[in-house]
Amino acid sequence: MIIGLCAQSKEHCAPTISEEPLSERLANYIFDIDFDHELHAVSGNEKIFWKNNSPDTISFVRLYMYLNAFKGPESSYLSGANMNVMGQDLRGRAPEDWGYIQVDKVIQDDQTITDISYVQPDDDNDQDESVLHINLVSDILPGETLILDLEFVSKLPRTIARSGYADHDFNHFVHWYPKMGVYEEDKEGDWGWNCHQFLRQMEFYGDHGNYDVTIELDDKFVIGGSGCRQMYKEPVTDKPGRVETRFIAHDVIDFGWVASPNLVEYDDEWHHVEIRLLSPKSHASLRDRLIGAAKHSLQYFEDHVGTYPYNTLTILDPPLHGLRSGFMEYPTYITGGAFYSFPKGVRSMESLIVHEFAHQYFMQILANNEKEDPWLDEGFVTFYEDCVMEDMHGSSSLIDLFGYKVGNSTFTRNEYASMSNKRTSPITTVGYKFIGDYKATIYSKTATVLQTLKRYLGAVQFDEMIKGYFEANMFTHPRKDDFIKVVKEAFAQYPNTLSSSIDQFLIDALDESKIVDYSVINVGSAPSDETDDSGNTLYHNWSNLERKGDFIVPVELRLYWTDGTTSDQVWDGKDPIYGVYELSARQLRALEIDPERKLFLDIDFNNNSYTLAPDNGGIWKYATRSIYWVQNIVQSASFLM
Amino acid sequence: MGLMQIIKRGFENPRLVSIVYAIQLILAMTIGLQVYQVFGASIGNSLSLEGLKVGDAHMVINDLLNTHGASLSPLLGQVRWMVIVYLIVAAFVHGGIWHSLINGYDKVSIWIGGSTYFFRMLMIGFIMSFIFIIWSTLVWGPYLSKIRYWMEHLPSEEPILWGGIAMVVLWSFGSIFIFVASSFCKVLVIRDQEKVGSALWKGIKKSITKTWKCLPVLFLFFVLLAFLYLMHSFVDDWTFLSTTIGVFLLFVIQQLIVWIKIGLRVSTYAYLKDRL
Numbered sequence: 080m081i082i083g084l085c086a087q088s089k090e091h092c093a094p095t096i097s098e099e100p101l102s103e104r105l106a107n108y109i110f111d112i113d114f115d116h117e118l119h120a121v122s123g124n125e126k127i128f129w130k131n132n133s134p135d136t137i138s139f140v141r142l143y144m145y146l147n148a149f150k151g152p153e154s155s156y157l158s159g160a161n162m163n164v165m166g167q168d169l170r171g172r173a174p175e176d177w178g179y180i181q182v183d184k185v186i187q188d189d190q191t192i193t194d195i196s197y198v199q200p201d202d203d204n205d206q207d208e209s210v211l212h213i214n215l216v217s218d219i220l221p222g223e224t225l226i227l228d229l230e231f232v233s234k235l236p237r238t239i240a241r242s243g244y245a246d247h248d249f250n251h252f253v254h255w256y257p258k259m260g261v262y263e264e265d266k267e268g269d270w271g272w273n274c275h276q277f278l279r280q281m282e283f284y285g286d287h288g289n290y291d292v293t294i295e296l297d298d299k300f301v302i303g304g305s306g307c308r309q310m311y312k313e314p315v316t317d318k319p320g321r322v323e324t325r326f327i328a329h330d331v332i333d334f335g336w337v338a339s340p341n342l343v344e345y346d347d348e349w350h351h352v353e354i355r356l357l358s359p360k361s362h363a364s365l366r367d368r369l370i371g372a373a374k375h376s377l378q379y380f381e382d383h384v385g386t387y388p389y390n391t392l393t394i395l396d397p398p399l400h401g402l403r404s405g406f407m408e409y410p411t412y413i414t415g416g417a418f419y420s421f422p423k424g425v426r427s428m429e430s431l432i433v434h435e436f437a438h439q440y441f442m443q444i445l446a447n448n449e450k451e452d453p454w455l456d457e458g459f460v461t462f463y464e465d466c467v468m469e470d471m472h473g474s475s476s477l478i479d480l481f482g483y484k485v486g487n488s489t490f491t492r493n494e495y496a497s498m499s500n501k502r503t504s505p506i507t508t509v510g511y512k513f514i515g516d517y518k519a520t521i522y523s524k525t526a527t528v529l530q531t532l533k534r535y536l537g538a539v540q541f542d543e544m545i546k547g548y549f550e551a552n553m554f555t556h557p558r559k560d561d562f563i564k565v566v567k568e569a570f571a572q573y574p575n576t577l578s579s580s581i582d583q584f585l586i587d588a589l590d591e592s593k594i595v596d597y598s599v600i601n602v603g604s605a606p607s608d609e610t611d612d613s614g615n616t617l618y619h620n621w622s623n624l625e626r627k628g629d630f631i632v633p634v635e636l637r638l639y640w641t642d643g644t645t646s647d648q649v650w651d652g653k654d655p656i657y658g659v660y661e662l663s664a665r666q667l668r669a670l671e672i673d674p675e676r677k678l679f680l681d682i683d684f685n686n687n688s689y690t691l692a693p694d695n696g697g698i699w700k701y702a703t704r705s706i707y708w709v710q711n712i713v714q715s716a717s718f719l720m
Numbered sequence: 721m722g723l724m725q726i727i728k729r730g731f732e733n734p735r736l737v738s739i740v741y742a743i744q745l746i747l748a749m750t751i752g753l754q755v756y757q758v759f760g761a762s763i764g765n766s767l768s769l770e771g772l773k774v775g776d777a778h779m780v781i782n783d784l785l786n787t788h789g790a791s792l793s794p795l796l797g798q799v800r801w802m803v804i805v806y807l808i809v810a811a812f813v814h815g816g817i818w819h820s821l822i823n824g825y826d827k828v829s830i831w832i833g834g835s836t837y838f839f840r841m842l843m844i845g846f847i848m849s850f851i852f853i854i855w856s857t858l859v860w861g862p863y864l865s866k867i868r869y870w871m872e873h874l875p876s877e878e879p880i881l882w883g884g885i886a887m888v889v890l891w892s893f894g895s896i897f898i899f900v901a902s903s904f905c906k907v908l909v910i911r912d913q914e915k916v917g918s919a920l921w922k923g924i925k926k927s928i929t930k931t932w933k934c935l936p937v938l939f940l941f942f943v944l945l946a947f948l949y950l951m952h953s954f955v956d957d958w959t960f961l962s963t964t965i966g967v968f969l970l971f972v973i974q975q976l977i978v979w980i981k982i983g984l985r986v987s988t989y990a991y992l993k994d995r996l
């Protein structure tokens with residue numbers, strides 16, 4: 080059946096660059112559904128083909144029922160978020176604003192399965208219906224394929240966490256269907272269903288497979304989604320005004336789609352990739368910026384990580400009332416967030432496109448468990464967002480407006496360095512158990528760790544390491560150890576200051592909440608009574624350094640001498656206080672720790688150096704600016720006095 | 721009267737402009753010098769200072785705020801208090817300026833005018849500020865309170881943006897009207913020796929008919945001010961102003977802009993005085 084799907088799709092569209100399967104294709108789906116835009120609901124049939132690649136005989140399966148997390152306040156997701164999701168207060172919602180997913184019939188081997196129930200593997204909340212447990216009619220032996228036929232209804236909520244509808248025209252179907260959990264070997268070596276409830280601070284996890292999705296809907300809708308369109312808006316016989324669109328997606332972990340009559344479609348291409356932007360009419364002027372960011376991302380990843388294996392990329396630029404559907408990633412389908420007439424010098428909308436595109440690699444091709452190891456996608460994606468943006472726009476990649484300049488990697492690092500409490504849960508904490516500033520840690524600190532690794536290793540060597548990680552783990556579910564392995568190998572292959580302590584570095588950076596902060600306390604130079612062979616006076620030159628954090632890393636030191644020369648040393652960074660001393664004919668002028676800013680995790684770069692001859696021009700510049708702005712403020716404030 | 725002639729009126733007495741400038745500079749320097757001291761004490765011996773000069777300052781400032789933010793935040797509080805103090809000082813200074821424009825300028829006219837009309841200027845200033853706050857609330861309150869609703873229900877931000885621009889225009893017209901009324905009140909108090917209440921009533925009435933005629937000139941003044949702001953942004957970004965001499969040159973340019981802005985304020989007063 081799976082082969083049949085491939086053969087059919089080749090007639091009209093090829094979802095990937097390969098005629099051969101790219102993944103094991105364990106979870107495959109065929110949908111035939113009707114979309115009722117008045118109810119914001121779909122109903123129809125879903126056929127699941129799930130291959131048992133485990134050594135176990137399977138007697139039950141578990142399916143994600145994500146939309147039930149938005150069924151009402153009692154769900155674990157909403158109660159865990161105190162009814163406030165990303166600033167959206169959900170209290171007092173009208174009953175019709177909630178969503179749900181309901182399975183009306185399940186058939187296996189022509190027999191209707193009746194032993195179906197909701198289970199709560201993560202908490203005891205029996206009101207939560209985000210995981211469906213189905214006891215099978217007949218067991219599935221290792222290597223066999225389970226075929227399930229489901230009749231289901233999915234009703235969208237008014238948008239919560241990207242899923243849903245906005246007013247009467249915008250419908251975003253994501254996490255909208257009964258989806259197979261992942262049957263896998265856990266970290267302890269035991270096989271079982273990894274099918275968590277939908278909880279706060281949690282995203283998604285699924286096996287790769289093929290999707291064949293036929294949607295019947297009113298003719299007025301523009302529709303887009305994952306994969307390629309094998310058939311687009313073909314009239315349905317005997318149903319005037321109704322059309323069908325069929326999508327085919329291969330080797331993907333999910334399928335999302337959008338339908339709205341008020342979107343405009345812009346098509347473009349990059350090498351083998353058809354790029355489709357779905358955007359409100361008023362955003363026409365942003366087209367080149369959004370598609371340009373996608374194209375640059377494709378090129379960057381091609382050069383630095385690996386080839387994008389799909390032939391399509393669909394970008395949804397949501398309308399204002401659908402903005403809560405933005406900022407998200409689905410296989411070959413991403414959603415941005417842009418505003419009419421946004422200044423070109425503020426590139427957050429481009430940065431967002433790059434971020435979501437990067438998820439095609441980190442969560443989709445390298446399909447890590449976003450619920451348990453969110454850092455393996457969000458952290459990596461943030462890092463690559465910074466790389467791509469700085470490759471596109473240089474050091475002021477994020478903001479370059481009226482003389483105010485901010486680069487992406489600086490912004491990311493500052494987000495981590497500015498955390499009021501950096502002793503949060505470590506990076507590798509399971510997503511839904513994380514305590515503290517989630518974004519600053521999972522996204523920004525991880526990206527800063529990766530930036531540190533890149534700077535120690537070198538850009539070319541880092542690329543080589545990531546390419547190795549990508550090729551070894553593509554279309555699988557990589558875990559922390561898979562990444563650790565390639566890092567250790569790379570640091571062994573390309574020795575550098577950090578190589579000798581890379582094992583401890585990775586533990587401290589990923590599994591602990593330690594802080595890096597190295598500081599220069601003072602620098603001094605004074606003549607001694609001694610002279611060198613030429614009769615020149617020798618000077619006592621000294622400097623005291625301090626390790627203010629508990630994260631120990633070897634650091635490079637640069638000594639600046641009054642004769643204009645420099646000399647470098649390495650400090651193992653272990654002692655709380657460390658002294659540098661040199662009796663020399665030259666005088667020490669300044670000392671800098673980590674002069675090349677390799678240790679990007681250091682939370683304060685200002686204290687990394689000390690000079691005896693400071694140039695206060697910069698301070699004066701800020702002092703004069705302060706004077707100027709205070710003068711302007713008092714002038715403006717007193718215009719009526 | 722041509723625009724250049726109107727502008728010239730403000731700079732006929734550079735001493736008058738310079739007195740106002742000097743008062744503002746002294747107040748602003750109390751903040752500026754503290755900024756210098758805090759930066760110097762916090763990161764004065766760091767090589768990161770290089771970054772401050774060449775515009776690569778985001779990380780330097782970020783780390784400074786993270787580590788020494790507690791030293792800088794009181795300065796923001798001081799600015800708030802300074803504005804309040806200056807509002808009172810401005811009542812004195814502006815009384816002096818109006819007096820000099822109406823009764824002729826000499827070396828002591830600003831001080832005589834300031835001391836003679838201080839309380840009346842203060843009263844007019846506070847009443848007009850109160851009216852201005854009410855006007856701003858009336859214009860922006862309903863608009864801002866609707867934004868959240870619009871974001872959930874409007875398919876495009878275009879009408880919000882253009883609506884916002886329309887509100888800025890409306891608010892600006894109202895603000896100009898209040899400014900003109902305030903100016904006319906002060907002229908009536910000083911020139912015609914009207915009492916504040918009567919001057920307010922007459923000033924507002926006069927401004928209803930005369931504001932429209934003054935609008936083109938006042939708009940040109942606004943364009944000039946906007947141009948000065950933009951010019952400063954460009955100048956501030958020039959890399960060659962990152963040397964020590966360059967920083968001094970930047971300071972001179974900044975202060976020249978401030979001085980010209982004060983002169984333009986005096987020009988506006990002179991123009992409005994002649995319109996009444």
